[in-house]
Amino acid sequence: AQSVAQxxxxxxxxxxxxxxxxxxYSVSGNPYLFxxxxxxxxxxxxxxxxxxxxxxxxxxxxxxxxxxxxxxxxHLKKPSALVSDSALYFxxxxxxxxxxxxxxxxxxxxxxxxxTL
Amino acid sequence: ETGVTQTPRHLVMGMTNKKSLKCxxxxxxxxxxxxxxxxxxxxxxxxxxxxxERVENNSVPSRFSPECPNSSHLFLHxxxxxxxxxxxxxCASSQDLRGLPAFFGQGTRLTVV
Numbered sequence: 288a289q290s291v292a293q294x295x296x297x298x299x300x301x302x303x304x305x306x307x308x309x310x311x312y313s314v315s316g317n318p319y320l321f322x323x324x325x326x327x328x329x330x331x332x333x334x335x336x337x338x339x340x341x342x343x344x345x346x347x348x349x350x351x352x353x354x355x356x357x358x359x360x361x362h363l364k365k366p367s368a369l370v371s372d373s374a375l376y377f378x379x380x381x382x383x384x385x386x387x388x389x390x391x392x393x394x395x396x397x398x399x400x401x402x403t404l
Numbered sequence: 405e406t407g408v409t410q411t412p413r414h415l416v417m418g419m420t421n422k423k424s425l426k427c428x429x430x431x432x433x434x435x436x437x438x439x440x441x442x443x444x445x446x447x448x449x450x451x452x453x454x455x456x457e458r459v460e461n462n463s464v465p466s467r468f469s470p471e472c473p474n475s476s477h478l479f480l481h482x483x484x485x486x487x488x489x490x491x492x493x494x495c496a497s498s499q500d501l502r503g504l505p506a507f508f509g510q511g512t513r514l515t516v517v
Binding site: 291296319321323328329330331332333336377381391392393394395396397 | 444446496507508
């Protein structure tokens, strides 16, 4: 069974500092990995994805994520945080091999990022 | 805006009421989804439709009844809900069942009183 772990309920960062939001996953075979962001009173917005290729994936709003197969991790990073980055961040995984059971995208519980001045 | 629109944005209903949530997408996508988002829990996939045919029903109570009249519209009919059904209900769509990422609507915040 697929699973995603986001070990931190909340991450606090000062504006201008680098940020990391952690994600580890478990899936049969090779994974598709995603990060979504949810701003208050909004739905989820796609940030970035990893399918194949470079382990460092660049996405929207200056975010990037590093795929580490040996550690089964896909941590979200940004070199310099902004107050406007404060939101709820979700990591998600799906097996690359499509078994026919819809697009079984499994989400983590979310990590709240709080960026302060 | 992601191209997926949900109405209403907020809904308060009594346990004996019947209401419906609506989702609309004009992205040309063939797959649509209902998710339930509760605090401190992973998003729960409720229903999946592909080309207007239900392809997945994840053990959702019968008080939730989906309807997909065409590939652009998805409904979630609600009746005799329980207070624990209070949550944010998110609709999403994707090109097809293989195609990701999914695009999400803003959600309907449902409160059952």
